[in-house]
Amino acid sequence: MAKKAKKSDAIMTGILVTRYKMGQIDVEDLEEMAKDTSGSERASAAKKVLAAIEDSA
Numbered sequence: 776m777a778k779k780a781k782k783s784d785a786i787m788t789g790i791l792v793t794r795y796k797m798g799q800i801d802v803e804d805l806e807e808m809a810k811d812t813s814g815s816e817r818a819s820a821a822k823k824v825l826a827a828i829e830d831s832a
Contacts, residue, residue, distance in 0.1 A: 783816055784819055784820055787816050787817055787820035788820040788824060790820075791805065791808075791817075791820050791821060791824045792824055792827075795824060795828070802825070802828065805821045805824055805825050805828075806821075806825065808820075808821035809821040809822045
């Protein structure tokens with residue numbers, strides 16, 4: 776079961792990165808998603824994308 780969760784987390788991270796690069800979402804949207812605990816995969820993915828953005832800046 777843990778293996779499946781990691782795969783879907785990676786997929787969600789990829790989706791968020793793509794949406795960010797296309798300009799569909801911004802940093803504020805990602806921060807809001809990271810705070811939302813109802814969707815744990817989305818929150819985890821948003822935190823990873825935010826960390827990557829901060830590292831690249």
